[in-house]
Amino acid sequence: DQQVKQNSPSLSVQEGRISILNCDYxxxxxxxxxxxxxxxxxxxxxxxxxxxxKDKNEDGRFTxxxxxxxxxxxxxIVPSQPGDSAVYFCAASGGNNRLAFGKGNQVVVIP
Amino acid sequence: xxGVTQTPRYLIKTRGQQVTLSCSPISGHRSVSWYQQTPGxxxxxxxxxxxxxxxxxxxxxxxxxxxxxSNSRSEMNVSTLELGDSALYLCASSLVPGLDNSPLHFGNxxxxxxx
Numbered sequence: 246d247q248q249v250k251q252n253s254p255s256l257s258v259q260e261g262r263i264s265i266l267n268c269d270y271x272x273x274x275x276x277x278x279x280x281x282x283x284x285x286x287x288x289x290x291x292x293x294x295x296x297x298x299k300d301k302n303e304d305g306r307f308t309x310x311x312x313x314x315x316x317x318x319x320x321x322i323v324p325s326q327p328g329d330s331a332v333y334f335c336a337a338s339g340g341n342n343r344l345a346f347g348k349g350n351q352v353v354v355i356p
Numbered sequence: 357x358x359g360v361t362q363t364p365r366y367l368i369k370t371r372g373q374q375v376t377l378s379c380s381p382i383s384g385h386r387s388v389s390w391y392q393q394t395p396g397x398x399x400x401x402x403x404x405x406x407x408x409x410x411x412x413x414x415x416x417x418x419x420x421x422x423x424x425x426s427n428s429r430s431e432m433n434v435s436t437l438e439l440g441d442s443a444l445y446l447c448a449s450s451l452v453p454g455l456d457n458s459p460l461h462f463g464n465x466x467x468x469x470x471x
Contacts, residue, residue: 288465341454342460346398346400
């Protein structure tokens with residue numbers, strides 16, 4: 246049973262524009278959410294996280310929005326850069342290191 | 357600071373054999389978790405160790421086991437290998453269990469192929 250879902254497996258965006266990645270979850274016990282970026286042949290790299298007590302967290306070009314009532318979060322990357330081309334994973338946890346991951350979104354930033 | 361180190365990077369085994377994978381966490385990190393990544397199932401949690409004790413276990417058969425040593429290094433073992441065990445096995449470490457201000461940092465994984 247997939248508790249974290251990422252639809253739209255791939256996204257192409259022009260350099261300089263905004264990339265928006267969406268993630269839905271089903272488990273209401275999740276209270277901490279993370280985004281990871283993964284390049285081929287490397288492990289996932291932590292990008293940004295958000296606690297359920299917040300609805301927005303910003304770090305440089307990356308912003309994560311959380312809508313608890315809709316069990317939905319999104320990652321905004323502004324402006325998108327060619328180095329952002331990677332697979333992005335949404336993950337959720339109920340307060341421990343047991344993360345439930347989505348299946349990932351492939352982002353391609355076109356120069 | 358060195359990242360999470362996993363050895364070996366690649367491994368080829370035959371069905372029925374057993375395999376041991378190794379993970380050295382970031383210096384100072386005491387929690388180690390293991391994940392399996394396959395194209396069909398994505399990233400799935402295997403188990404988590406802290407202070408040499410298993411704190412959490414995912415939904416994998418008993419053929420999958422692990423341990424953590426006093427220096428926080430960890431190993432996972434898979435016995436009686438099956439073709440379906442072919443996957444990328446990722447180790448991740450954090451300072452302590454619980455994620456706020458202590459997110460998981462992943463190694464580059466061990467690619468296991470079972471023939």
